[in-house]
Amino acid sequence: MHPLINIVQKSVSLTEEEVAATLYFFQKKKYKRNEILLRAGEVSHHVYFVQSGGLHQFYLDEAGNERTCNFTFENEFVTDLESFSQQTRSASSIKALEPTVCYQVNCVDLVELLKQSPAVSEFFRIVVERVASESIRRTKNLLSFSPEKQFNELLEQRPDIFQRVPQKLIAQYLGIAPESLSRIKKRILVAAKS
DSSP states (O other): OOHHHHHHHTTSOOOHHHHHHHHHHSEEEEEOTTOEEEOTTSBOOEEEEEEESOEEEEEEOTTSOEEEEEEEOTTOEEOOHHHHHHTOBOSOEEEESSSEEEEEEEHHHHHHHHHHOHHHHHHHHHHHHHHHHHHHHHHHHHHHSOHHHHHHHHHHHOTTHHHHSOHHHHHHHHTSOHHHHHHHHHHHHHHHHO
């Protein structure tokens, strides 16, 4: 089964017509490592579903420092939600971490697909709900948890990140300096051995 349809059907049931419409509107595109899919300041016109590879979403703070807000890997969706839904300038950029294959749909086509398919409409409602919940959880963790607790949670929930993402970006994601991340990793490895 097509990976996109497989993910959608885990949450909702699609008719054959809905499967055909979904595959018609989502276009396959390949991106090279470090290729920009969305640049801050542009309007986000696409939602991306990652079939293979990984994406890095980030923004620049007032001092011009890069701040990581998200990593997206296989079977996950990403866009700058505010920019996409309101067709305003994006605050974030999205870049390929590694060679990546996406299925992407533009705003006009997604609106048409949602009109045609109540099930796909329900699926995207669920996706937006999950994104909002994850965003709230992440903000709470950044404000409430120590860097070490955040590191442990990330290790538990997304261990693949540590194999696929440069340490500098993981440190940014956790809101700490790379040296602090190195110290936390050492402490945890030492504790695990003893």
